[in-house]
Amino acid sequence: xxxxxxxxxxxxxxxxxxxxxxxxxxxxxxxxxxxxxxxxxxxxxxxxxxxxxxxxxxxxxxxxxxxxxxxxxxxxxxxxxxxxxxxxx
Amino acid sequence: xxxxxxxxxxxxxxxxxxxxxxxxxxxxxxxxxxxxxxxxxxxxxxxxxxxxxxxxxxxxxxxxxxxxxxxxxxxxxxxxxxxxxxxxxxxxxxxxxxxxxxxxxxxxxxxxxxxxxxxxxxxxxxxxxxxxxxxxxxxxxxxxxxxxxxxxxxxxxxxxxxxxxxxxxxxxxxxxxxxxxxxxxxxxxxxxxxxxxxxxxxxxxxxxxxxxxxxxxxxxxxxxxxxxxxxxxxxxxxxxxxxxxxxxxxxxxxxxxxxxxxxxxxxxxxxxxxxxxxxxxxxxxxxxxxxxxxxxxxxxxxxxxxxxxxxxxxxxxxxxxxxxxxxxxxxxxxxxxxxxxxxxxxxxxxxxxxxxxxxxxxxxxxxxx
Numbered sequence: 001x002x003x004x005x006x007x008x009x010x011x012x013x014x015x016x017x018x019x020x021x022x023x024x025x026x027x028x029x030x031x032x033x034x035x036x037x038x039x040x041x042x043x044x045x046x047x048x049x050x051x052x053x054x055x056x057x058x059x060x061x062x063x064x065x066x067x068x069x070x071x072x073x074x075x076x077x078x079x080x081x082x083x084x085x086x087x088x089x
Numbered sequence: 090x091x092x093x094x095x096x097x098x099x100x101x102x103x104x105x106x107x108x109x110x111x112x113x114x115x116x117x118x119x120x121x122x123x124x125x126x127x128x129x130x131x132x133x134x135x136x137x138x139x140x141x142x143x144x145x146x147x148x149x150x151x152x153x154x155x156x157x158x159x160x161x162x163x164x165x166x167x168x169x170x171x172x173x174x175x176x177x178x179x180x181x182x183x184x185x186x187x188x189x190x191x192x193x194x195x196x197x198x199x200x201x202x203x204x205x206x207x208x209x210x211x212x213x214x215x216x217x218x219x220x221x222x223x224x225x226x227x228x229x230x231x232x233x234x235x236x237x238x239x240x241x242x243x244x245x246x247x248x249x250x251x252x253x254x255x256x257x258x259x260x261x262x263x264x265x266x267x268x269x270x271x272x273x274x275x276x277x278x279x280x281x282x283x284x285x286x287x288x289x290x291x292x293x294x295x296x297x298x299x300x301x302x303x304x305x306x307x308x309x310x311x312x313x314x315x316x317x318x319x320x321x322x323x324x325x326x327x328x329x330x331x332x333x334x335x336x337x338x339x340x341x342x343x344x345x346x347x348x349x350x351x352x353x354x355x356x357x358x359x360x361x362x363x364x365x366x367x368x369x370x371x372x373x374x375x376x377x378x379x380x381x382x383x384x385x386x387x388x389x390x391x392x393x394x395x396x397x398x399x400x401x402x403x404x405x406x407x408x409x410x411x412x413x414x415x416x417x418x419x420x421x422x423x424x425x426x427x428x429x430x431x432x433x434x435x436x437x438x439x440x441x442x443x444x445x446x447x448x449x450x451x452x453x454x455x456x457x458x
Binding site for chain 1: 161170336355365368
Protein backbone atom coordinates (compact mmCIF):
# COMPACT_ATOMS: atom_id res chain seq x y z
CA UNK A 1 0.00 0.00 0.00
CA UNK A 2 2.80 2.35 1.00
CA UNK A 3 4.65 1.30 -2.14
CA UNK A 4 1.65 2.19 -4.30
CA UNK A 5 1.37 5.57 -2.63
CA UNK A 6 5.10 6.26 -3.25
CA UNK A 7 4.67 5.17 -6.88
CA UNK A 8 1.70 7.48 -7.33
CA UNK A 9 3.66 10.29 -5.71
CA UNK A 10 6.67 9.74 -7.98
CA UNK A 11 4.38 9.68 -11.03
CA UNK A 12 2.84 12.95 -9.91
CA UNK A 13 6.29 14.50 -9.33
CA UNK A 14 7.53 13.23 -12.71
CA UNK A 15 4.51 14.63 -14.54
CA UNK A 16 4.87 17.95 -12.73
CA UNK A 17 8.54 18.22 -13.63
CA UNK A 18 7.64 17.21 -17.23
CA UNK A 19 5.18 20.11 -17.36
CA UNK A 20 7.81 22.53 -16.01
CA UNK A 21 10.41 21.29 -18.54
CA UNK A 22 7.86 21.56 -21.36
CA UNK A 23 7.09 25.17 -20.44
CA UNK A 24 10.80 26.01 -20.30
CA UNK A 25 11.38 24.36 -23.69
CA UNK A 26 8.38 26.26 -25.12
CA UNK A 27 9.89 29.55 -23.90
CA UNK A 28 13.16 28.77 -25.73
CA UNK A 29 11.22 27.88 -28.91
CA UNK A 30 9.30 31.16 -28.62
CA UNK A 31 12.50 33.20 -28.15
CA UNK A 32 14.18 31.48 -31.13
CA UNK A 33 11.24 31.80 -33.53
CA UNK A 34 10.35 35.36 -32.52
CA UNK A 35 13.92 36.62 -33.04
CA UNK A 36 14.67 34.87 -36.33
CA UNK A 37 16.48 37.81 -37.95
CA UNK A 38 18.93 38.29 -35.08
CA UNK A 39 19.39 34.55 -34.80
CA UNK A 40 20.20 34.10 -38.50
CA UNK A 41 22.67 36.98 -38.24
CA UNK A 42 24.59 35.20 -35.48
CA UNK A 43 24.34 31.81 -37.21
CA UNK A 44 25.81 33.26 -40.40
CA UNK A 45 28.54 35.20 -38.59
CA UNK A 46 31.09 32.35 -38.92
CA UNK A 47 32.50 33.25 -35.52
CA UNK A 48 32.67 31.10 -32.41
CA UNK A 49 29.31 32.59 -31.36
CA UNK A 50 27.55 30.48 -34.01
CA UNK A 51 28.61 27.04 -32.66
CA UNK A 52 28.24 28.34 -29.11
CA UNK A 53 24.64 29.42 -29.75
CA UNK A 54 23.82 26.30 -31.77
CA UNK A 55 25.31 23.70 -29.47
CA UNK A 56 24.11 25.32 -26.24
CA UNK A 57 20.55 25.64 -27.56
CA UNK A 58 20.60 22.07 -28.88
CA UNK A 59 21.83 20.63 -25.58
CA UNK A 60 19.41 22.69 -23.45
CA UNK A 61 16.37 22.01 -25.68
CA UNK A 62 17.12 18.31 -26.06
CA UNK A 63 17.55 18.06 -22.28
CA UNK A 64 14.39 19.99 -21.37
CA UNK A 65 12.07 18.67 -24.07
CA UNK A 66 13.67 15.20 -24.10
CA UNK A 67 13.34 14.81 -20.32
CA UNK A 68 9.73 15.98 -20.44
CA UNK A 69 8.81 13.47 -23.17
CA UNK A 70 10.81 10.73 -21.45
CA UNK A 71 9.00 11.34 -18.13
CA UNK A 72 5.58 11.36 -19.79
CA UNK A 73 6.21 8.15 -21.77
CA UNK A 74 7.90 6.46 -18.79
CA UNK A 75 4.79 6.81 -16.66
CA UNK A 76 2.31 6.02 -19.41
CA UNK A 77 3.43 3.74 -22.27
CA UNK A 78 6.50 2.24 -20.60
CA UNK A 79 4.57 1.45 -17.42
CA UNK A 80 1.76 -0.12 -19.42
CA UNK A 81 4.26 -2.29 -21.35
CA UNK A 82 6.12 -3.43 -18.22
CA UNK A 83 4.54 -6.89 -18.23
CA UNK A 84 5.75 -7.40 -21.82
CA UNK A 85 9.43 -6.65 -21.25
CA UNK A 86 11.91 -9.13 -22.69
CA UNK A 87 15.61 -9.66 -22.16
CA UNK A 88 16.86 -12.57 -24.20
CA UNK A 89 20.15 -13.29 -26.13
CA UNK B 90 28.11 7.21 -36.83
CA UNK B 91 29.62 9.15 -39.69
CA UNK B 92 32.51 10.95 -38.05
CA UNK B 93 34.64 13.35 -40.06
CA UNK B 94 32.78 16.18 -41.65
CA UNK B 95 33.72 17.52 -45.04
CA UNK B 96 32.38 20.91 -45.97
CA UNK B 97 32.48 21.88 -49.67
CA UNK B 98 34.03 25.22 -50.51
CA UNK B 99 31.02 26.08 -52.72
CA UNK B 100 28.76 26.54 -49.71
CA UNK B 101 28.99 30.34 -49.74
CA UNK B 102 25.78 31.11 -51.69
CA UNK B 103 23.51 29.03 -49.40
CA UNK B 104 20.49 30.94 -48.08
CA UNK B 105 18.33 30.12 -45.06
CA UNK B 106 14.86 29.00 -46.15
CA UNK B 107 11.54 30.64 -45.29
CA UNK B 108 9.62 28.40 -42.91
CA UNK B 109 5.93 27.79 -43.60
CA UNK B 110 3.51 25.83 -41.36
CA UNK B 111 3.61 22.99 -43.94
CA UNK B 112 7.43 22.84 -43.81
CA UNK B 113 7.33 22.94 -40.01
CA UNK B 114 4.82 20.06 -39.86
CA UNK B 115 6.85 18.05 -42.40
CA UNK B 116 9.99 18.56 -40.31
CA UNK B 117 8.10 17.24 -37.27
CA UNK B 118 7.18 14.08 -39.26
CA UNK B 119 10.73 13.60 -40.56
CA UNK B 120 12.04 13.95 -37.00
CA UNK B 121 9.52 11.44 -35.69
CA UNK B 122 10.45 8.76 -38.26
CA UNK B 123 14.19 9.36 -37.81
CA UNK B 124 13.80 9.32 -34.03
CA UNK B 125 11.93 6.00 -33.95
CA UNK B 126 14.57 4.35 -36.15
CA UNK B 127 17.46 5.79 -34.13
CA UNK B 128 15.90 4.91 -30.79
CA UNK B 129 15.14 1.37 -31.89
CA UNK B 130 18.23 0.51 -33.94
CA UNK B 131 20.80 3.03 -32.71
CA UNK B 132 21.08 4.28 -36.28
CA UNK B 133 19.00 4.72 -39.37
CA UNK B 134 17.75 8.28 -39.08
CA UNK B 135 20.24 10.16 -41.22
CA UNK B 136 19.85 8.30 -44.49
CA UNK B 137 16.15 9.15 -44.62
CA UNK B 138 16.14 12.53 -42.89
CA UNK B 139 18.66 14.25 -45.15
CA UNK B 140 16.99 13.39 -48.52
CA UNK B 141 13.56 14.03 -47.00
CA UNK B 142 14.62 17.52 -45.95
CA UNK B 143 16.10 18.12 -49.40
CA UNK B 144 12.74 17.18 -50.93
CA UNK B 145 11.23 20.05 -48.87
CA UNK B 146 13.53 22.47 -50.69
CA UNK B 147 16.25 22.70 -48.04
CA UNK B 148 19.69 22.86 -49.73
CA UNK B 149 21.60 19.55 -49.38
CA UNK B 150 24.46 20.94 -47.34
CA UNK B 151 22.06 22.63 -44.90
CA UNK B 152 20.02 19.44 -44.62
CA UNK B 153 23.20 17.56 -43.68
CA UNK B 154 24.18 20.34 -41.23
CA UNK B 155 20.74 20.42 -39.58
CA UNK B 156 20.72 16.64 -39.38
CA UNK B 157 24.14 16.32 -37.79
CA UNK B 158 23.45 19.14 -35.30
CA UNK B 159 20.15 17.49 -34.43
CA UNK B 160 21.98 14.15 -34.09
CA UNK B 161 24.20 15.65 -31.36
CA UNK B 162 21.30 16.41 -28.98
CA UNK B 163 19.31 13.36 -30.06
CA UNK B 164 22.25 11.07 -29.30
CA UNK B 165 22.71 12.63 -25.83
CA UNK B 166 19.07 12.01 -24.92
CA UNK B 167 18.86 8.66 -26.73
CA UNK B 168 21.92 7.21 -25.06
CA UNK B 169 20.67 8.58 -21.72
CA UNK B 170 17.41 6.69 -22.20
CA UNK B 171 19.26 3.54 -23.31
CA UNK B 172 21.62 3.94 -20.34
CA UNK B 173 18.56 3.96 -18.08
CA UNK B 174 17.74 0.51 -19.52
CA UNK B 175 21.35 -0.70 -19.13
CA UNK B 176 21.90 -0.69 -22.90
CA UNK B 177 25.07 1.45 -23.13
CA UNK B 178 28.57 0.02 -22.77
CA UNK B 179 30.61 3.20 -22.39
CA UNK B 180 33.93 1.34 -22.25
CA UNK B 181 33.13 -0.30 -25.59
CA UNK B 182 32.01 3.06 -26.98
CA UNK B 183 35.22 4.84 -25.99
CA UNK B 184 37.47 2.06 -27.33
CA UNK B 185 35.59 2.02 -30.62
CA UNK B 186 35.53 5.78 -30.96
CA UNK B 187 39.32 6.09 -31.15
CA UNK B 188 39.56 3.54 -33.98
CA UNK B 189 36.43 4.83 -35.65
CA UNK B 190 37.88 8.32 -35.90
CA UNK B 191 41.01 6.96 -37.63
CA UNK B 192 38.85 4.90 -40.00
CA UNK B 193 36.81 7.92 -41.01
CA UNK B 194 39.95 9.96 -41.72
CA UNK B 195 41.37 7.25 -44.03
CA UNK B 196 38.04 6.87 -45.87
CA UNK B 197 37.64 10.62 -46.36
CA UNK B 198 41.16 10.84 -47.86
CA UNK B 199 40.27 8.00 -50.26
CA UNK B 200 36.97 9.65 -51.22
CA UNK B 201 38.76 12.91 -51.91
CA UNK B 202 41.26 11.12 -54.17
CA UNK B 203 38.45 9.46 -56.13
CA UNK B 204 36.57 12.75 -56.44
CA UNK B 205 39.70 14.47 -57.78
CA UNK B 206 40.36 11.69 -60.33
CA UNK B 207 36.85 10.72 -61.46
CA UNK B 208 34.70 13.80 -60.76
CA UNK B 209 31.34 14.03 -58.94
CA UNK B 210 29.56 11.36 -61.01
CA UNK B 211 32.49 8.97 -60.59
CA UNK B 212 32.55 9.62 -56.85
CA UNK B 213 28.76 9.04 -56.63
CA UNK B 214 29.16 5.81 -58.61
CA UNK B 215 31.95 4.60 -56.29
CA UNK B 216 29.86 5.40 -53.19
CA UNK B 217 26.75 3.70 -54.66
CA UNK B 218 28.68 0.56 -55.62
CA UNK B 219 30.27 0.40 -52.15
CA UNK B 220 26.77 0.86 -50.69
CA UNK B 221 25.33 -1.98 -52.77
CA UNK B 222 28.19 -4.42 -52.09
CA UNK B 223 28.45 -3.78 -48.34
CA UNK B 224 24.75 -3.48 -47.58
CA UNK B 225 23.91 -6.56 -49.70
CA UNK B 226 26.52 -8.57 -47.83
CA UNK B 227 25.25 -7.37 -44.44
CA UNK B 228 21.65 -8.10 -45.53
CA UNK B 229 22.54 -11.63 -46.64
CA UNK B 230 24.58 -12.31 -43.51
CA UNK B 231 21.88 -11.08 -41.11
CA UNK B 232 19.02 -12.65 -43.05
CA UNK B 233 20.79 -16.03 -43.00
CA UNK B 234 21.31 -15.70 -39.25
CA UNK B 235 17.66 -14.85 -38.63
CA UNK B 236 16.53 -17.79 -40.77
CA UNK B 237 18.88 -20.14 -38.93
CA UNK B 238 17.47 -18.97 -35.62
CA UNK B 239 13.92 -19.44 -36.87
CA UNK B 240 14.67 -22.96 -38.07
CA UNK B 241 16.37 -23.68 -34.77
CA UNK B 242 19.66 -24.64 -36.41
CA UNK B 243 21.66 -22.05 -34.52
CA UNK B 244 24.71 -22.68 -32.44
CA UNK B 245 22.69 -24.00 -29.50
CA UNK B 246 21.80 -27.18 -31.39
CA UNK B 247 25.46 -27.76 -32.23
CA UNK B 248 24.55 -29.04 -35.69
CA UNK B 249 26.85 -26.59 -37.43
CA UNK B 250 30.47 -25.59 -36.81
CA UNK B 251 31.45 -22.08 -35.78
CA UNK B 252 30.76 -19.34 -38.30
CA UNK B 253 33.47 -17.03 -39.65
CA UNK B 254 32.33 -14.30 -37.24
CA UNK B 255 32.56 -16.75 -34.33
CA UNK B 256 36.02 -17.92 -35.45
CA UNK B 257 37.22 -14.30 -35.52
CA UNK B 258 35.64 -13.62 -32.13
CA UNK B 259 37.24 -16.74 -30.62
CA UNK B 260 40.77 -15.69 -31.61
CA UNK B 261 40.97 -13.73 -28.32
CA UNK B 262 44.24 -11.92 -29.09
CA UNK B 263 45.54 -10.35 -25.86
CA UNK B 264 44.80 -7.97 -24.25
CA UNK B 265 41.27 -9.22 -23.72
CA UNK B 266 38.91 -6.68 -22.16
CA UNK B 267 35.77 -7.42 -20.19
CA UNK B 268 32.94 -5.20 -21.40
CA UNK B 269 30.74 -5.32 -18.33
CA UNK B 270 27.45 -3.90 -19.65
CA UNK B 271 27.61 -5.93 -22.86
CA UNK B 272 28.58 -8.97 -20.78
CA UNK B 273 31.32 -10.07 -23.19
CA UNK B 274 35.07 -10.53 -23.12
CA UNK B 275 36.63 -9.41 -26.37
CA UNK B 276 40.09 -8.73 -27.72
CA UNK B 277 41.01 -5.03 -27.68
CA UNK B 278 42.38 -5.49 -31.22
CA UNK B 279 39.08 -6.87 -32.44
CA UNK B 280 37.16 -3.95 -30.88
CA UNK B 281 39.62 -1.53 -32.51
CA UNK B 282 39.29 -3.34 -35.84
CA UNK B 283 35.49 -3.16 -35.70
CA UNK B 284 35.75 0.53 -34.82
CA UNK B 285 38.17 1.22 -37.66
CA UNK B 286 36.13 -0.74 -40.22
CA UNK B 287 32.96 1.00 -39.08
CA UNK B 288 34.64 4.38 -39.32
CA UNK B 289 36.05 3.57 -42.74
CA UNK B 290 32.65 2.55 -44.06
CA UNK B 291 30.98 5.51 -42.34
CA UNK B 292 33.48 7.81 -44.04
CA UNK B 293 32.96 6.07 -47.38
CA UNK B 294 29.20 5.64 -47.55
CA UNK B 295 28.09 7.92 -44.71
CA UNK B 296 25.99 5.41 -42.77
CA UNK B 297 28.29 3.79 -40.26
CA UNK B 298 25.60 2.65 -37.86
CA UNK B 299 24.34 0.13 -40.39
CA UNK B 300 27.73 -1.51 -40.25
CA UNK B 301 28.67 -0.73 -36.66
CA UNK B 302 25.61 -2.32 -35.06
CA UNK B 303 25.78 -5.65 -36.98
CA UNK B 304 29.58 -5.73 -36.46
CA UNK B 305 29.13 -5.29 -32.71
CA UNK B 306 26.46 -8.01 -32.68
CA UNK B 307 28.27 -10.62 -34.77
CA UNK B 308 32.01 -9.95 -34.32
CA UNK B 309 32.02 -8.85 -30.69
CA UNK B 310 29.01 -10.91 -29.59
CA UNK B 311 27.17 -7.94 -28.04
CA UNK B 312 23.39 -8.23 -27.49
CA UNK B 313 21.40 -6.29 -30.10
CA UNK B 314 19.93 -3.80 -27.63
CA UNK B 315 23.39 -2.97 -26.16
CA UNK B 316 24.77 -2.51 -29.70
CA UNK B 317 21.95 -0.05 -30.42
CA UNK B 318 22.54 1.87 -27.16
CA UNK B 319 26.33 1.96 -27.57
CA UNK B 320 25.95 3.14 -31.17
CA UNK B 321 23.90 6.11 -29.93
CA UNK B 322 26.57 6.87 -27.33
CA UNK B 323 29.18 6.96 -30.13
CA UNK B 324 26.96 9.29 -32.14
CA UNK B 325 27.35 11.97 -29.42
CA UNK B 326 30.99 12.50 -30.45
CA UNK B 327 30.45 12.57 -34.20
CA UNK B 328 27.37 14.76 -33.73
CA UNK B 329 29.33 17.26 -31.61
CA UNK B 330 32.13 17.45 -34.15
CA UNK B 331 29.71 17.90 -37.03
CA UNK B 332 27.59 20.51 -35.24
CA UNK B 333 30.69 22.53 -34.38
CA UNK B 334 32.22 22.47 -37.88
CA UNK B 335 29.00 23.16 -39.80
CA UNK B 336 27.98 26.01 -37.53
CA UNK B 337 31.46 27.55 -37.80
CA UNK B 338 30.82 27.69 -41.55
CA UNK B 339 27.43 29.37 -41.03
CA UNK B 340 25.49 26.40 -42.39
CA UNK B 341 23.32 25.39 -39.43
CA UNK B 342 19.74 26.67 -39.46
CA UNK B 343 18.82 26.26 -35.80
CA UNK B 344 15.09 26.60 -36.56
CA UNK B 345 15.17 23.43 -38.71
CA UNK B 346 17.06 21.55 -35.99
CA UNK B 347 14.57 22.64 -33.32
CA UNK B 348 11.58 21.59 -35.44
CA UNK B 349 13.18 18.19 -36.01
CA UNK B 350 13.50 17.79 -32.24
CA UNK B 351 9.75 18.16 -31.71
CA UNK B 352 9.21 14.84 -33.50
CA UNK B 353 12.50 13.07 -32.89
CA UNK B 354 12.42 13.29 -29.08
CA UNK B 355 9.06 11.50 -29.11
CA UNK B 356 10.38 9.00 -31.66
CA UNK B 357 13.63 8.22 -29.90
CA UNK B 358 11.83 7.49 -26.62
CA UNK B 359 9.26 5.32 -28.42
CA UNK B 360 12.07 3.43 -30.18
CA UNK B 361 14.04 2.88 -26.97
CA UNK B 362 10.91 1.59 -25.19
CA UNK B 363 10.35 -0.63 -28.23
CA UNK B 364 13.70 -2.37 -27.65
CA UNK B 365 12.31 -3.59 -24.30
CA UNK B 366 9.30 -5.39 -25.75
CA UNK B 367 10.64 -6.65 -29.09
CA UNK B 368 12.94 -9.64 -29.53
CA UNK B 369 16.55 -9.19 -30.69
CA UNK B 370 15.75 -11.26 -33.81
CA UNK B 371 12.87 -8.90 -34.61
CA UNK B 372 15.19 -5.91 -34.21
CA UNK B 373 17.58 -7.53 -36.66
CA UNK B 374 14.70 -8.21 -39.06
CA UNK B 375 13.80 -4.50 -39.12
CA UNK B 376 17.42 -3.68 -39.77
CA UNK B 377 17.68 -6.23 -42.60
CA UNK B 378 14.51 -4.88 -44.25
CA UNK B 379 15.80 -1.31 -44.14
CA UNK B 380 19.34 -2.16 -45.24
CA UNK B 381 18.06 -4.27 -48.18
CA UNK B 382 15.77 -1.48 -49.39
CA UNK B 383 18.52 1.14 -49.10
CA UNK B 384 20.84 -1.16 -51.08
CA UNK B 385 18.14 -1.48 -53.78
CA UNK B 386 17.73 2.30 -53.80
CA UNK B 387 21.46 2.76 -54.47
CA UNK B 388 21.54 -0.09 -57.03
CA UNK B 389 18.79 1.63 -59.00
CA UNK B 390 20.93 4.78 -59.23
CA UNK B 391 23.98 3.06 -60.79
CA UNK B 392 22.77 3.54 -64.44
CA UNK B 393 22.09 7.23 -63.69
CA UNK B 394 25.66 7.80 -62.51
CA UNK B 395 27.06 5.78 -65.44
CA UNK B 396 25.04 8.01 -67.79
CA UNK B 397 26.34 11.14 -66.04
CA UNK B 398 29.88 9.85 -66.57
CA UNK B 399 29.10 9.35 -70.26
CA UNK B 400 29.60 5.58 -70.11
CA UNK B 401 26.02 4.79 -71.21
CA UNK B 402 23.20 6.84 -72.69
CA UNK B 403 19.91 7.29 -70.82
CA UNK B 404 16.76 9.11 -71.96
CA UNK B 405 15.67 12.03 -69.76
CA UNK B 406 12.37 10.27 -68.91
CA UNK B 407 14.22 7.14 -67.90
CA UNK B 408 16.60 9.20 -65.74
CA UNK B 409 13.66 10.69 -63.83
CA UNK B 410 11.87 7.33 -63.54
CA UNK B 411 14.96 5.65 -62.08
CA UNK B 412 15.51 8.51 -59.63
CA UNK B 413 11.86 8.25 -58.54
CA UNK B 414 12.17 4.47 -58.09
CA UNK B 415 15.33 4.98 -56.02
CA UNK B 416 13.50 7.51 -53.80
CA UNK B 417 10.55 5.14 -53.38
CA UNK B 418 12.91 2.43 -52.13
CA UNK B 419 14.69 4.91 -49.84
CA UNK B 420 11.64 6.45 -48.20
CA UNK B 421 9.82 3.08 -48.36
CA UNK B 422 12.58 1.55 -46.23
CA UNK B 423 11.87 4.07 -43.47
CA UNK B 424 8.12 3.54 -43.76
CA UNK B 425 8.52 -0.26 -43.65
CA UNK B 426 10.92 -0.11 -40.68
CA UNK B 427 8.79 2.27 -38.62
CA UNK B 428 5.60 0.32 -39.45
CA UNK B 429 7.19 -2.93 -38.25
CA UNK B 430 8.39 -1.34 -35.01
CA UNK B 431 5.05 0.32 -34.26
CA UNK B 432 3.13 -2.84 -35.19
CA UNK B 433 5.11 -4.97 -32.71
CA UNK B 434 4.80 -2.29 -30.04
CA UNK B 435 1.06 -2.13 -30.63
CA UNK B 436 0.84 -5.93 -30.29
CA UNK B 437 2.77 -5.73 -26.99
CA UNK B 438 0.46 -2.91 -25.87
CA UNK B 439 -2.61 -5.06 -26.53
CA UNK B 440 -1.08 -8.06 -24.75
CA UNK B 441 -0.24 -5.81 -21.79
CA UNK B 442 -3.89 -4.71 -21.72
CA UNK B 443 -5.02 -8.34 -21.59
CA UNK B 444 -2.55 -9.07 -18.75
CA UNK B 445 -3.70 -5.97 -16.89
CA UNK B 446 -7.39 -6.91 -17.27
CA UNK B 447 -6.67 -10.46 -16.14
CA UNK B 448 -4.81 -9.05 -13.11
CA UNK B 449 -7.73 -6.72 -12.38
CA UNK B 450 -10.24 -9.58 -12.63
CA UNK B 451 -8.09 -11.72 -10.35
CA UNK B 452 -7.77 -9.02 -7.70
CA UNK B 453 -11.52 -8.22 -7.81
CA UNK B 454 -12.41 -11.92 -7.48
CA UNK B 455 -9.95 -12.16 -4.56
CA UNK B 456 -11.63 -9.17 -2.96
CA UNK B 457 -15.08 -10.70 -3.39
CA UNK B 458 -13.85 -13.95 -1.78
